[in-house]
Every structure is written in C-alpha cells, then in structure tokens.
Amino acid sequence: MKHTSWRVCEKDLLSIRRKLRHIAGMTECERKMLEAEYATLDYLDIHDATEGTNMRDMFYALYLEPRNIGRTLTAVASDVGFDVRSLSRYRELLINVFERISEKRLNF
Structure with missing residues (x-):
C-alpha cells in the first residue's frame, strides 16, 4: 500500500516559503x-515518511487548538487517531518540538 505524504503537492512548504519572502x-x-x-x-x-502516521493532524491539534494547551501528548494523540502505542518511540522528540512551539506561543 502506497503511503501518501501529508505534504500533498508540497502546498504547506510552498506557503511557508512564500511567507518567508x-x-x-x-x-x-x-x-x-x-x-x-x-x-x-x-x-x-x-517521521511521516518512516512511520506513516497522523503526526500532521496531531501537530495541528496541539498547535492550533487553544483547548489543547496543557493536555498530554497521549491525550491529544488518541483524539486525532494516532497509534498511542507507537508514540513512546517518538515521545521525547515530540515533546522537544512542542515545547519549543509552546515557548514561542507564550512569548507573543
């Protein structure tokens, strides 16, 4: 089964590059x-390429939903359909990424 990358047609990346200009x-x-x-x-x-997960959905749920501030990664992960059992492999990496994002959000 072929896995479709979440970066369909690179729309997200192109949008960010346009903003950078x-x-x-x-x-x-x-x-x-x-x-x-x-x-x-x-x-x-x-990680999407290696795992084929819903990490993009998880990221948007954590990053864009104010109700998710302060919730645990596993709680949000299960809400968006992420396989919580495989989360432990990436837990530390995910926590580091989301902590950096949280710091930036709090410093607005």
Missing part, C-alpha cells in the same frame, strides 16, 4: 508563528 513586513507574532511552522515541517516530514 515577505518576512520584513510581518509582525513579531506572525514571525514567531512562521518560525515554529517552518521548524516543525522537516521534523514531521521525516
């Missing part, structure tokens, strides 16, 4: 959001 006109808040988006893309792409 206009970074000078961005507010500080927009700049921090863009940095977090960009830093997370490569990380998620690597």
